[in-house]
Amino acid sequence: MTLEDVAKRAGVSTATASRVLNKAGVVKDSTRRRVLKAAEELRYHPNLHARSLAGVKSHTLGMIVSNIENPFFLDIFCSLEGEAVRQGYEVVVEHTGYRSSRLVASVRSMLGRRIAGLAVIVSEMEHSLIEELTASSLPIVFYDVGHPARNITNIKVHYEAGMRRTVEYLYSIGHRRMAFIGHHAGLDPLHERLKAFLDTMARYTGEVHHTTVVSEDSPSGGRRAARQLLDSGFGPTAILCVNDNMALGVLRELKNYGLSVPADVSVTGYDNIGIAEFTCPSLTTVDIPRGQIGKLAFEALIQRQANGANGCREIVIEPQLIVRESTGPAPAE
């Protein structure tokens, strides 16, 4: 079924049929009715590829995330997408599983779709990609990676500040043996998180003992990490997780080991994903306002599209510590 079929059946030209179907231009009412009827009878669906080829400006935004199974990313997507849909855009997501080869493929695919803007919410990065995207004139938002440029808005979270507050809080309630559980230490942004922990630890040299373990970004990953940590004999009184997704598994595994949270061990996450409130004990974590990030990203994309190159912009978000039930005073020695 093509526009031509519809036009033919309605006894009009494709031009007129197109006008009717796009609610553009003036068409006699009787004609409009005929076209609509024909389209309906033929179950006509405009070919979107043809449409965008024909030069209509794209109302599609692209979004690439590292791990769509981590609610952190999913929430940003939902926020951005909700805002986009409300304003007549649609958004296509792709996820990379933290693999930069997939990032490259996704970017290519997005560029091939001729989207109107791209949000890149990932932790992995290929240097050439940044260059390529910077060189293009596509409106772009980077989270966590990349640098502001003519067409690029950068959003980042002051991760280190959140980490520092967490450590200070734990220190203040007596913790002197802390462990950090992370994932993908090989990726820059994640390495920075680990570094944030280590740097903070450096302030307490000699006073606070610490260690570090790495696994996968999933509750199961957290569980494995916890097991490894516990089996190592380090005996932490507090476990700081790089994110809530992994903290979920940590909480679970501690229980398996017969350890009580927070009486025996305190646990913290990062992100404040929805279920952090539903775990038990509920999770002390650092809030990253994902809804806000999604909205900011959408707006940045749209503005750049409108204003063209209006100078670079960097948005820094200050995360906030949320104390819940999973943390408490360190157990007496």
Next chain:
Amino acid sequence: MTLEDVAKRAGVSTATASRVLNKAGVVKDSTRRRVLKAAEELRYHPNLHARSLAGVKSHTLGMIVSNIENPFFLDIFCSLEGEAVRQGYEVVVEHTGYRSSRLVASVRSMLGRRIAGLAVIVSEMEHSLIEELTASSLPIVFYDVGHPARNITNIKVHYEAGMRRTVEYLYSIGHRRMAFIGHHAGLDPLHERLKAFLDTMARYTGEVHHTTVVSEDSPSGGRRAARQLLDSGFGPTAILCVNDNMALGVLRELKNYGLSVPADVSVTGYDNIGIAEFTCPSLTTVDIPRGQIGKLAFEALIQRQANGANGCREIVIEPQLIVRESTGPAPAE
């Protein structure tokens, strides 16, 4: 940047450039090299719309789900997509928030994209849509809704059996006051779930008291439902949730009310989503093999595409009760 730009720069025709970029046809090695170099220098990205307009068969599958924030749907997507990517396809998802108006819009958008197949994993349904999709020759997989047809594969779960097993189990350990927490009772498949509960209850008429509460499909919805239930004074010894997503909130709210699970109240979910194992107590639930469903859906789509109309097919999945820690003997009166 168009193919023509590349061709020009390489001093060849667009036909040759196309051959090179698609690794199709024989091209002299020196020519190939020139084209590749030109494409690289120009940062050329083929326009996917033009490509598919030009008649290349689509390698894109579509998927529509009701609630992408419910891990049940997300898992099916990840499974289907993983399989698809492995086999050189890509898949675009859309979600409807259980609104059939959005379902209609999504289907139109998918049809407009000229996808190669569509998986419709939703609970809401517009009757005209089923007809329309059945009339089309697009390979389709329905989960939970629709009926098998020439081009349609149907996957459904024997929900009622899982519900029956759950109730029988709870009955056997002494429960006589059961409550069901659901969502969207107005939608057919969800109504059937509720009905499955009521029908099962009917077998124990006079013996088991029951009630029903409806809220939203989210942990918060479950929480609100639990609150309502508890405040009603019904005093259930067991709460059966339509899915794990809501059970999460129920578990949490019971704790707020100072009720212990399962000592005071037993709780069951449905789906066996990943975190069901990470809650505490871990959740007794009914397993629906989402990974398998995703794979089956993908295969059905591909096969239909290959064989064309090879007759209708219905796949029924028998769910399995998974007993964990959230259920136990009913408290003594």
Next chain:
DNA sequence: TTGAAAGCGCTACCAC
């Protein structure tokens, strides 16, 4: 091994 050219389905501009 390569090039010329005919579309794919649609929109938009220009006439009538």
Next chain:
DNA sequence: GTGGTAGCGCTTTCAA
């Protein structure tokens, strides 16, 4: 108000 038609960028015969 409506129709004719020139592309949009690409793939794919058909010839050379």
